[in-house]
Amino acid sequence: MKKRTIKEINELMASISKEEDPLFQEILEDERKGVHQIIERWHKSQQKQQLLEKQFNDMSVYEQEARSFGYQKIAGIDEVGRGPLAGPVVAACVVLPEDFKLLGLTDSKKLSKGQRDLFYDEIMYRALAVGIGEATAKEIDHLNIYQASKKAMMRAIDDLHGISPDHLLVDAMELPVDVSQLSLIKGDAKSISIAASSVIAKVTRDRYMEKLHSKYPEYHFDKHMGYGTKVHLEAMKEFGILEDHRKSFAPVKAYL
Template sequence: MIEKLSISAIKTEINKIISTDDPRLAEFQQDSRKGVQQALAQWQRRQEKKAALVQKYQDMSVFEDEKKALGFQAICGIDEVGRGPLAGPVVAAAVILNDEHEILGLNDSKQLSAHKREELVAEIKRNARAIGIGEATADEIDQLNIYQATKVAMQRAIDQLELAPDCLLIDAMVLDNGLPQEKIIKGDARSVSIAAASIIAKVYRDEWMANYGKDFPAYGFAKNAGYGTKEHLKAIENEGILPIHRKTFAPIKNL
């Protein structure tokens, strides 16, 4: 069989293999052609990469598994984005994943490319029992302070869920709502549910800022999401302060 197949055909066959038990692997390993051996090495690297992702996913499921063992059935991960920018809302997301889920590649949204976040949003939506999104506006941030406004956004995200959660996993925050909950430092990199919420919130907020920025292109919101880049600061100086700017944040509060 080896002699009959071209290197290109063997590469196609190798790409179809999903298990190390596949008898074709042993057969192709007897083929001394360099192209075949390179294809096998590439396949092996892909398997190792996937195994690492599976292991990371299992490691990030520890908090959810602990809560399930305690009898909780609607475990909700919560995270926010947008605490640091000079403009725009702080956005929180709440996500309750299906009992059976595998969304390989989940991580803190800040560690992922925009393209990867978009891919994962689709996967999260397919694997979620419920998703809620909440916002606190720039005015609310100015009135309450960013910490309290973040709590408001998180509670609004919970209130938007179509399924009531019975346990919360929250990234570095505690909510005064009476629900059983656990505060997890750097939770967006340690919990699958919180990571999912982080990605949902990030993509939603980035789109919100980009859409708002279409009417005010000088501020560069599609690129900076409201953070204080040189372009953004120059636009504030030349064009002025917008309604979505946070008036209590420096340097805006000094103008």
Template sequence: MTKKDSIKVVKEKLASITSQTDSYFRALQEDDRKGVQKLLATWEINQIKQAQIKEKAEMILAYEHAAQAKGYRMIAGIDEVGRGPLAGPVVAAAVILPKDFELLEIDDSKKLSEKKRDMFYDLILEQAVSVGIGIIDEKIIDKINIYEATKEAMKLAVAKLSFPPDYLLIDAMKLESLPIPQESIIKGDAKSVSIASASIIAKVTRDRLMKSFDTKYPGYGFANNAGYGTKEHLEGLEKLGPCPIHRETFAPVKKYLN
């Protein structure tokens, strides 16, 4: 560079550079201005982050690629939310993604902020081949137990898919009654993009349901705790007793039943 670019121009040009071998980048390394060196340091940090995101994206596609290599095409990821709460339903989602799904920074729903979950929720609904949601309420949970209710929610989610899946990737469970080839993956919501997507759909769906219940049944903090046994929730139980959506077979609730 015979004439040095302004810091603003350097910033704009750096945004389009992807390699340190770029001639402009090498020239900037000789520029002793603090502003330029700061921009170079930021660029390098961003490149590392992007490489990590790409590596993570490739890793969480491994199960899908393995299933595709076996000839499967309609691969559904399945996950649930709501096994632990004292109130409300258990919600499961089944998601079939297209091959060219835009990964971005998708991950286990519990690791994402509410804002990011909502953003990915919209993205998944927009781009997915099909999404199915299964909801099993507290009455059935009390009748058949939470483990069986979770299975029923998952089966219902699969049944609601617009296209029948030919392979299932399931987070830490097996659906023996479904005659579909399947794979149970421990911590699957962090290892499979399809399961991670199902986790996000299930969590956003359930969180929104619990916020609506907070309006109907105030005093337990459902909008904040989604029915989990937080201090606020337990204090509400002690003061008000159980409401219609509480799980009566769960010990912290059972002791307040008449």
């Protein structure tokens, strides 16, 4: 019997999911160094997959618990943009189907831009409903950042189309709504629904800041997204304060 090439074995290993597979046992007997390297990579890939599966299952506990109490339309809510000196605070409200699965989804701050963009498209396509709300820099100055964040979350709920959630999983906030809710500290790392909303909110806000960069390239908003970096502070000092700057924030006040 003709021995398979390294390339052929590499392609075959991609279709194997269990060590008990007879094909895997056959490949295991191949003593070539290249085959041993393929098997080692396969083991590492399987370990990574198992960790992602566990992470997803751990982050689905609150959704499963809510469903055990009879809730069916569970919405995760999160906001991004409390800390920057410019731009809005943006919130998202996401209702996922019961069979939703997206391995690797977690707190948007822990994901790369490429991962966030990919997950954003997947969530927007597969979610039962997505609502987005924001509070402008002017509203943040008027209300304070905490109240503005709450307002953005309320607007995100109001922006849901066709679905009224019967239970809310909210990141570190209690909302004044007549709907069952659970506030979770660091919820974007504990609940898959909140993680999904954090990705939607983060990508939405980043795209807003990238558009602001196109309008005011001298501020380099595409690099710092409005946070108080050295480049941003120097730009405020040289070019002044914009309408999108939060004038109630101390570093901005210094340049008024």
